[in-house]
Amino acid sequence: MQKTRWAILGPGAIAESFATWLPSSEHGELRAVASRDPDRAAAFAARYGAEVSGSYADILARDDVDAVYVATVHTTHAELAIAALEAGKAVLCEKPLAPSAAETERVLAAAERAGLPVVEAYKHRFSPLARAIDQRLQRRQVAAPMQVRAEFGFAAGGSDGRLFDPALAGGAIFDVGGYPVSFAVAAAAAAGVALEGLTLEAAHGRVERGVDVDASARLAAVGFTAHVDCSIGTQLSKRADIVGDGGWITLENAFGDRNHSPKTLDHFHDGQRDTIEVAQVHPFAAEADAVSRALRDGRLESRAMPWEQTRTVARLLDAWHATVMAGAR
Known part of the structure; x- marks a missing residue:
């Protein structure tokens, strides 16, 4: 199975754990890091061996990223997940997927339109x-x-x-x-x-x-x-x-x-x-492997944390x- 090329959106404390353990996954590798602060993204990328870094828009525009891990504050989850889906990326999003049921539905609707998986990260x-x-x-x-x-x-x-x-x-x-x-x-x-x-x-x-x-x-x-x-x-x-x-x-x-x-x-x-x-x-x-398997199989959701x-x-x-x-x- 081809490696899933990951980008981290939001290089905070929980993203440190994702970057630490992604190399232990069967199918994932860290390719990029994005932040509102490009210098912060660059420092994080250097620590964890990611090849590129930049703003959210910079990284979502790349064609060498297959999936993103959204690790920003709760209120930005929906916005970034939808932007990633519209850019052709699968999404693993920290819990909660959004801090309201209405925003959650917006994200899932975007995934259906894109035909790409969204997985909520209740570990x-x-x-x-x-x-x-x-x-x-x-x-x-x-x-x-x-x-x-x-x-x-x-x-x-x-x-x-x-x-x-x-x-x-x-x-x-x-x-x-x-x-x-x-x-x-x-x-x-x-x-x-x-x-x-x-x-x-x-x-x-x-x-x-x-x-x-x-x-x-x-x-x-x-x-x-x-x-x-x-x-x-x-x-x-x-x-x-x-x-x-x-x-x-x-x-x-x-x-x-x-x-x-x-x-x-x-x-x-x-x-x-x-x-x-x-x-x-x-x-x-x-969690990363669950997204990779969903991508491989053409599924929109993970069996471990289904959309229902x-x-x-x-x-x-x-x-x-x-x-x-x-x-x-």
């Missing part, structure tokens, strides 16, 4: 552990009625920067809330729950200076409920639990980290408890954020 979805969970739920080893609990949070240690800027879609829900929501959505999908029926049933949170610092929500569908929590003010675990008819699944670390995917789950089924350990992967390499789940997560985050912000007024 835990590209791990062998995610496949192990999906298989157990598809086999009804844990079945409806089902309840999911999941949380993700950290103490930011300050109150400035993009996380605390309402104009940049700051706050806990858009930064880390998508992890437990995407976990719940994937569990619901694997269990056969109709995602269009999954709705926000209740939500609350703590808002300071226009951004949600902590937030909780209850999601519900027929035979399915999920309780999710997130924070940028308090350290939370990365634990997730799935409890249902016939058994349960527990993950002490459901989301892994930037270097390694999660690897262990506890599973109780048919009267027996087992600890399952799977291989670990480098999440950014796995991206749409559902976007819709639920939208509703969660709006409810929390309305409650603060």
